Amino acid sequence: MPQARVFVTRRLPTELQRLQEIANVEVWMGREPPPYEVLLAKVREIDGLLCLLTDKIDRQLIEIGTSLKVISQMAVGYDNIDVPAATARQIPVGHTPGVLTDATADLTWALLMAAARRVVEGDRFTRAGEWRTWEPDLLLGPNVTSATLGIVGFGRIGQAIARRAKGFNMRILYTSRHRCDPELEQSLGVEFVKFESLLQESDFVTIHTPLSDDTYHLFGEPQFALMKPSAILINTARGAIVDSDALYQALSSGEIAGAAIDVTEPEPIPIDSPLLTLDNLIITPHIGSASRQTREKMANMAIDNLIAGLKGERLPYCVNPEVYDVVSG
Structure with a gap:
């Protein structure tokens, strides 16, 4: 045979x-x-x-x-x-x-922390020889501890993010197609809210929903308009969940403060994409599971x-x- x-x-x-x-x-x-x-x-x-x-x-x-x-x-x-x-x-x-639940959750948290504390900007700043002294207003970013985290999609990865967020004493909001049972909500310390409310109230918004017809460009101009000017978006799910043009406009105009993404539309991101010109955006090459x-x-x-x-x-x-x-x- x-x-x-x-x-x-x-x-x-x-x-x-x-x-x-x-x-x-x-x-x-x-x-x-x-x-x-x-x-x-x-x-x-x-x-x-x-x-x-x-x-x-x-x-x-x-x-x-x-x-x-x-x-x-x-x-x-x-x-x-x-x-x-x-x-x-x-x-x-x-x-x-x-x-890949924990590996992706770990990278999500790394991106969130890096965007909040402007780690990549700080690295570029130092390598460029711009670090001259300690400055009181240099590369200021928001607190992560006690901030409000919004999780879009609450499957395994979303729940893993919530467990990590508890250690930072965060208020944790989530939205999902199906609400999870009250015991799980209580154990994870999360609140179920409507999508629009999550956008309006969150300091950090992280995406963990599958790509489908319903979630294609789920984040566009109307959604960014609802978010806080100080908010930071994290996406380690699928690039097409976020409208790239709308993300560029939101970041370049200051409609939101920053973003960190591990996925793009298309992949790899074109080298002439305007997103690559932004200092308030971190992009990694789809390494969510790369342990x-x-x-x-x-x-x-x-x-x-x-x-x-x-x-x-x-x-x-x-x-x-x-x-x-x-x-x-």
């Missing part, structure tokens, strides 16, 4: 020995994602695909992959994959949920999904489990 054929769209931070024992594995070695034309060519020949958020896995690609048995994504989100198209072909889609331990665990979870799919077994972390109901029915 011939070995399965697998294409991995990027180098992974773990060994591939387990996968290589059951499949012929080809890895795309470039730093940038494989071009879509390459994916189209590869998918005609493979049984399994291990991909990333930066890969466009659309209906055309899925339908061309006539031998494709499994799609395994090394990410929690999967908005780059046409899951209904995969389900229609009874192809299970895997992802890596639950693994060594987290990325290694994500890679191994993606491999687990891929191996299960190649063997015809149920994926441990499946986005579309209804494919098994169709098969069994």
